[in-house]
Amino acid sequence: MxxxxxxxxxxxxxxxxxxxxxxxxxxxxxxxxxxxxxxxxxxxxxxxxxxxxxxxxxxxxxxxxxxxxxxxxxxxxxxxxxxxxxxxxxxFGSLEGLYDEELFHGVLPRTSVVGLDKKLTNLTYQEIAEALVEADTAGWAxxxxxxxxxxxxxxxxxxxxxxxxxxxxxxxxxxxxxxxxxxxxxxxxxxxxxxxxxxxxxxxxxxxxxxxxxxxxxxxxxxxxxxxxxxxx
CATH class of the missing domain: 3.40.50.1240 (Phosphoglycerate mutase-like)
Incomplete structure (x- = not known):
């Protein structure tokens, strides 16, 4: 083989x-x-x-x-x-098409998963996924x-x-x-x-x-x- x-x-x-x-x-x-x-x-x-x-x-x-x-x-x-x-x-659900800067440094830090005290570079993929689900108003993420x-x-x-x-x-x-x-x-x-x-x-x-x-x-x-x-x- x-x-x-x-x-x-x-x-x-x-x-x-x-x-x-x-x-x-x-x-x-x-x-x-x-x-x-x-x-x-x-x-x-x-x-x-x-x-x-x-x-x-x-x-x-x-x-x-x-x-x-x-x-x-x-x-x-x-x-x-x-x-x-x-x-x-x-x-990315309802967040599709946002500027990367707005999504990763504006929207996601306002979620309870991330918060303003966490750096995105330190987040796990699981945490990013959970933050997207929380922020997505359409429920598609x-x-x-x-x-x-x-x-x-x-x-x-x-x-x-x-x-x-x-x-x-x-x-x-x-x-x-x-x-x-x-x-x-x-x-x-x-x-x-x-x-x-x-x-x-x-x-x-x-x-x-x-x-x-x-x-x-x-x-x-x-x-x-x-x-x-x-x-x-």
Whole structure:
């Protein structure tokens, strides 16, 4: 059996990312620079001779757009693809679209969970989730247990699917806080890890156990950028 490995990509930079707005279950398209960054990523995979046996993404438009660009650069447009809502970003409920500064330094510190005496950098993911639930007037934000379980079950399901089919490389496109939460669930040392747009986190999987190989790696983009620059000469 071939080793099972997940190459988990954070989607390309979007309009909301550029504007500094919270973007969970709401969506915005990739910018021109965002699309170019994902072209670099796809080219970087190609430079390393990396191909994939199956592709997965959340059902958000920005991940679907990212995936399509990567597969085009690899010449793997016909690769089987599954869109899984379980690996969506966190849901911010009625707080979707707020400026990050307003959300994290204005709204959340006024909740009983956080309070003005706590620094956000010291909060656990569970505390942030509980604060979002308290602040969300629509009642759409997910309780920590629901959020935690859907992310974990989504990735385990993807890994088990590949493993059952004999292993191989799975390309997974999803979201920054989703990836960071998964890493924390595997090893709490990784809490609050910054996941850049177009970065790659690599996990291996065997019989129910994830191993972390790379986190938020941008080297594929750098290789792809160089390849594209040489192509333009």
């Amino acid at each position: 071939t080793e099972t490995r997940l190459y988990i990509v954070r989607h390309g930079k979007t309009m909301f990312n550029t504007l500094g707005r919270a973007q969970g279950w709401c969506d915005s398209p990739l910018t021109t620079l965002g699309r170019e960054g994902i072209r670099e990523l796809g080219q970087g995979f190609a430079v390393d001779g990396l191909t994939f046996d199956e592709a997965f993404s959340s059902d958000s438009g920005r991940t679907l757009e990212t995936l399509a660009i990567v597969l085009k650069e690899l010449g793997q447009e016909s690769l089987p693809h599954t869109a899984d809502r379980r690996i969506r970003e966190w849901c 997910e309780p920590w247990e629901v959020l935690r379980d859907r992310i974990w079950q989504g990735f385990v399901s993807i890994a088990e699917r590949l493993e059952t089919r004999g292993g191989g490389n799975g390309l997974v496109v999803c979201h920054g806080m989703t990836i960071a939460t998964l890493l924390w669930l595997i090893d709490p040392w990784w809490e609050k890890m910054m996941i850049d747009n177009g970065s790659v986190t690599v996990l291996s999987y065997e019989k129910g156990h994830f191993s972390i190989e790379q986190v938020a790696d941008l080297s594929y983009r750098y290789k792809g950028r160089e390849a594209l620059a040489n192509e333009r000469k």
